[in-house]
Amino acid sequence: MLPLQRQALRIRTPLACPANSLQSAHTIFSKISPPNRALPLRCLATQVDRSTALPQSENQKERVVILGSGWGGYTLSRRLSPKNYSPLIISPRSYFVFTPLLTDAASGSLDFSNIVEPVRDPRSKVDFIQAAARAIDLKKKTILCEATVVKSGVTESPRTEDRETEEGPETTSKKPMQNQRLWEQGETFEVPYDKLIIAVGAVSRTFGTPGVRENAMFFKDIGDAKRVKRRVRECFELAVLPTTTTDMQKHLLHFAIVGAGPTGIELAASLRDFIYDDMMVLYPTLNAIPKITLYDVAPKVLSMFDESLSRYAMETMKKEGIDIKTSHHVKSLRWGPPGGSSLHEMDPKRCLTLETEEEGQVGVGMCVWVTGNAMPKFITQSLGTVDFPTNSIHAFEGSEEVPASAEQESWQFKKAPRKGPLLVDGHLRVQLQNEAGQTAVLRDVFALGDNAMPETGAPPATAQATFQEAKWLASHLNKKDLNQTPSFSFRNMGTMAYIGSERALMQIPHEDAGHTRKYLPDGIKGRTASLVWNAAYITMSISWRNKFRVAFRWTLNKIFGRDVSRF
Structure with a gap:
C-alpha cells in the first residue's frame, strides 16, 4: 500500500511558526552563533528532519500514529525503524512512567523524576503532540484530537464516571471538584495516518461502588502517586494538631488499600516501611496508632501466585503490622466520621468512612483503590459505529x-x-x-x-x-512480514511482588513455549527475592540515566532514610 498522501493539518491554531518569526530568529542567532555552524530551526523540538505533524509531501515514509505514551505506545515508538516509518505519538501526557516503581515514588523511596522518561528525546526520531484522541475516521484515515497542553489534571485518574473527557479531577462540574474552566478547552484538529496504533491503556474499575470514583485515590499515574504521597504526610500533620481528638487521630492514621493484587500489596508494603521506619521517628507521640488495612473480595492475596507464595505473603505482612481482610465487600466511601450523617461535603481536614458488608463503617484517612481495569471512554464511547x-x-x-x-x-x-x-x-x-x-x-x-x-x-x-x-x-x-509470521504469543518471564521489610516474592514460570521445566523451584521468597526484585527493576529501567539514579537513591535511603517532605 502506498503511503497516505500528506494533507494539511486542520487546526484552529497553526502549529507551524510564521515565516517572518523564523527569519527574525535566524538573524538574531546568527550574530551570536559561530559562522560555520548551521542553526537548526524547528517549531517542534524533536530530532526528526521535520515534524511529521506538518505537511510533508516529499517524505515517503509511512506515518505511524500512536495513541498513548504508556508501555505499549512508548516501547513501539522507540523500536520502529526510522528508515521506513515516521512515528508520531499523540498523548495527553508528555512522558512515560515506569509503573513497577510507582509505589516506591509514592512512599518517598524515589523521586518522581527517577521513574519518568520524556516522550520528546533528542536521541530518538519520534514526534509528539500533546493531545487526547476524541474520534477516528477509518475512511478518511484521520484522528480527531483535542490539545491538552494547558489542561489541568492530565497526570491523574479521572474522578467521576460521567465525564466527557478523561483528563484529571479538576475539569469536572461534579462536586467536590470545581467547574471546567473555559481556557481548559483545547483546540481540536485532525491528524492523518498511514498506520494507527491504539494503546490508550485502561482506567481504574470501581464496580459502581457509591462514592469511590469521587472520594477514593487511584494509582495509575504520576499525579495519583503524588496525591497518595502528600495525603499520608498530611494525615500525620493533622493528627498532631492540638485540636485533633484521639478518635480522629485513629481515623486519620488508618490507611486503607482496596485490592490485593501486586500493586495493592506493594503499595501497602512500601507505605508500611515508610511509616514505621521513617515517620514514627518524627512523630513519637503517635506511636502504635498508624494502621494499614488491605481489603479484597478474593479469599487470598496475590491470586496469580502459587498457594505457598500467597500464604507466605499474607503471613509475613501480618507479622509486619498490615491488617489483611480478604473476602470483604466494599459498599461505599464518603467523607465524614463513622456513624454520622451520610451527607458530608469533602473535608480533607477530617477523615472518610469506608463501609463494608462484613464489618460495617470504619474511619480512614485515605482510601487507595487498586482493584482492576476498566476501559476509558475513548474505547467505550468514541469507538462505536x-x-x-x-x-x-x-x-x-x-x-x-x-x-x-x-x-x-x-x-x-x-x-x-x-x-x-x-x-x-x-x-x-x-x-x-x-x-x-x-x-x-x-x-x-x-x-x-x-x-x-x-x-x-x-x-x-x-x-x-x-x-x-x-x-x-x-x-x-x-x-514487513506481518502476514507471514505466526500469531503473537506471550512468554511468561515470571512475576514479582515486594511485601515489605526487604522481602519479596518471585513466581517462576514452569512452562515456556510448550516445554515444562520441572527442575525449577516454584518460586523465590524473602530477602533473596528482594535482591532479585531490586536488580530486575534497575535493569529494566529505560534510560541509563534513570538506572543510575534509582540505584543511587536506594543507596542514599539506606544511609539517610526516605524523603519525608510534603509538597
Whole structure:
C-alpha cells in the first residue's frame, strides 16, 4: 500500500511558526552563533528532519500514529525503524512512567523524576503532540484530537464516571471538584495516518461502588502517586494538631488499600516501611496508632501466585503490622466520621468512612483503590459505529474479497462482551463486526496493551505483556512480514511482588513455549527475592540515566532514610 498522501493539518491554531518569526530568529542567532555552524530551526523540538505533524509531501515514509505514551505506545515508538516509518505519538501526557516503581515514588523511596522518561528525546526520531484522541475516521484515515497542553489534571485518574473527557479531577462540574474552566478547552484538529496504533491503556474499575470514583485515590499515574504521597504526610500533620481528638487521630492514621493484587500489596508494603521506619521517628507521640488495612473480595492475596507464595505473603505482612481482610465487600466511601450523617461535603481536614458488608463503617484517612481495569471512554464511547472502510480491509470472514454490499451494512468496532476491550486478531489488528456477526480485519489499525484482547489468547494485564506485544509488533512492521509470521504469543518471564521489610516474592514460570521445566523451584521468597526484585527493576529501567539514579537513591535511603517532605 502506498503511503497516505500528506494533507494539511486542520487546526484552529497553526502549529507551524510564521515565516517572518523564523527569519527574525535566524538573524538574531546568527550574530551570536559561530559562522560555520548551521542553526537548526524547528517549531517542534524533536530530532526528526521535520515534524511529521506538518505537511510533508516529499517524505515517503509511512506515518505511524500512536495513541498513548504508556508501555505499549512508548516501547513501539522507540523500536520502529526510522528508515521506513515516521512515528508520531499523540498523548495527553508528555512522558512515560515506569509503573513497577510507582509505589516506591509514592512512599518517598524515589523521586518522581527517577521513574519518568520524556516522550520528546533528542536521541530518538519520534514526534509528539500533546493531545487526547476524541474520534477516528477509518475512511478518511484521520484522528480527531483535542490539545491538552494547558489542561489541568492530565497526570491523574479521572474522578467521576460521567465525564466527557478523561483528563484529571479538576475539569469536572461534579462536586467536590470545581467547574471546567473555559481556557481548559483545547483546540481540536485532525491528524492523518498511514498506520494507527491504539494503546490508550485502561482506567481504574470501581464496580459502581457509591462514592469511590469521587472520594477514593487511584494509582495509575504520576499525579495519583503524588496525591497518595502528600495525603499520608498530611494525615500525620493533622493528627498532631492540638485540636485533633484521639478518635480522629485513629481515623486519620488508618490507611486503607482496596485490592490485593501486586500493586495493592506493594503499595501497602512500601507505605508500611515508610511509616514505621521513617515517620514514627518524627512523630513519637503517635506511636502504635498508624494502621494499614488491605481489603479484597478474593479469599487470598496475590491470586496469580502459587498457594505457598500467597500464604507466605499474607503471613509475613501480618507479622509486619498490615491488617489483611480478604473476602470483604466494599459498599461505599464518603467523607465524614463513622456513624454520622451520610451527607458530608469533602473535608480533607477530617477523615472518610469506608463501609463494608462484613464489618460495617470504619474511619480512614485515605482510601487507595487498586482493584482492576476498566476501559476509558475513548474505547467505550468514541469507538462505536463506523463507516465501512473498504480500502483498509485486510480480510473479510477469512477471505480477502470484500462483498459490494458491505458498505451498505452497519459496522462497529469488535469488542469483548464484558469488559469492552477491542478484540484483535493474532497479529494485533483491530476488527470490525456487523449486525449479522460477520468480521472484517483492518490492515492498518492495530491495538495492544490493556485496551486490547487478542482472540487467540489474552495475555495478563501487565506491563510485561504489553511490552512484549509492542516489541513483537514493531519487529514485524520493520520486517514487513506481518502476514507471514505466526500469531503473537506471550512468554511468561515470571512475576514479582515486594511485601515489605526487604522481602519479596518471585513466581517462576514452569512452562515456556510448550516445554515444562520441572527442575525449577516454584518460586523465590524473602530477602533473596528482594535482591532479585531490586536488580530486575534497575535493569529494566529505560534510560541509563534513570538506572543510575534509582540505584543511587536506594543507596542514599539506606544511609539517610526516605524523603519525608510534603509538597
